[in-house]
Amino acid sequence: MSQGSHDAAHSAVGYQHQTWWALVELLRSGPERPDSSLTLEMYDDIAWDDQGTPTELLQVKHHRGSARRLTDRAVDVWKTIQVWMDQSSPGDASGPSLVLVTTQTAAPGSAMALLRAEGRDEASALGVLEAVAAEEGSGETRATRRQFLALGPSVRRTFVHRIRVADGSPHAEEVHAVARAALQWTLPTGHEELFLAMVWKWWDGQALALLQGRLASLDVGSAQAAIAEIRDQFTSENLPTLVHLLDVNEVEIGEAHRTRPFVQQMEWVAYPPRNLQKAIVDYYRAYTQSAQWVAEDLIGIAELERFEAELIDEWEREFEWMTEGLADDSDEKARQAAGRSLLRTLLGQTGITVRSRYNDPFFARGHRHVLADAGKVGWHPGFEERIKQLLQVNA
Secondary structure, X not given: OOHHHHHHHHHHXXXXXXXXXXXXXXXXXXXXXXXXXXXXXXXXXXXXXXXOEEEEEEEEEOOOOOOOEEOOOOHHHHHHHHHHHHHOOOOOOOOOEEEEEEOOEEOOOOHHHHOXXXXXXXXXXXXXXXXXXXXXOOHHHHHHHHHHHOOOHHHHXXXXXXXXXXXXXXXXXXXXXXXXXXXXXXXXXOOHHHHHHHHHHHHHHHHHHHHHOOOOOEEHHHHHHHHHHHHHOOOOOOOOOOOOHHHOOHHHHXXXXXOOHHHHHHHHOOOOHHHHHHHHHHHHHHHHHHXXXXXXXXXXXXXXXXXXXXXXXXXXXXXHHHHHOOOOOOOHHHHHHHHHHHHHHHHOOOOOOOEOXXXXXXXXXXXXXXXXXXXXXXXXXXXXXXXXXXXXXXX
């Protein structure tokens, strides 16, 4: 790998770490500030605000697992100071607190070590930073150090008073464990990793919306409600939706399932092509989700069989009414219309659910197609003879 590719990969990891760390901030600090909101790349890498006023700005620095210490001459330190001098009015005593979150560990005796939350010594830290700023030192940070010295004594004191260093923070590969620990009392027993995966998926969507500007900020209450809603899907009356519509490639799924018996069943009643395509997606989602639920031990085969039995019972009642309403001499067009009406009616009914609080409508719709695929239900008045022939041909 070229040096450029190596640097790009490291930058990508660092940027991903920043968005992941925002979730950790939300989980750790959110309960302490229930009326606050979190932003990404608005005021700083991460920021807390209260009704549109920033209260804490966080610069997040990620370094590949090296044992190098963070020193007061580090470029990271002075780049961070530069950002804060330019954007946060360093002499404003009521301005937001300024936090440097870094995976490195501050060198003993350094200003960075003296500005930790514990064992703070702001006066000594200021003196060390002023001494470093006065050095000839690296040309890369010289202009920033000169700007720091030009602030004036009282402004520098106020500025340093607002700075806190959170060093030795977890690396990107460790963030998952940190988030898990923060959610420890929420984890559903036996399904911890699936729950965490769903939380991360939710967070990735929120982070993208924040970064794209579609969401200005995420308030703590909304975040807590969203995570509680995910957790609520792991109760005895509910289930999590694991196969989402946006995760399905409709064209690929349509091509892969075009010759399935349930598709033939819909074609026998001349079901509209666009709705037929959607039915294929419903089938795929319901079939795949059932398999995942069983694999994750979220549901048992017996419970699914009870659900199927109720769907079949419902179909038997409606199918008889359909056939009773057909004249003995009805032509194929009338028989197709009756079957199409039956299919449309049943797909629109959502009263039967696999669990009392699981009401995502695609699952019952898709499961009716699963039953039709096995020949257990049908739509055309003469489907039984046709499906026997079809299944024999496909056997």
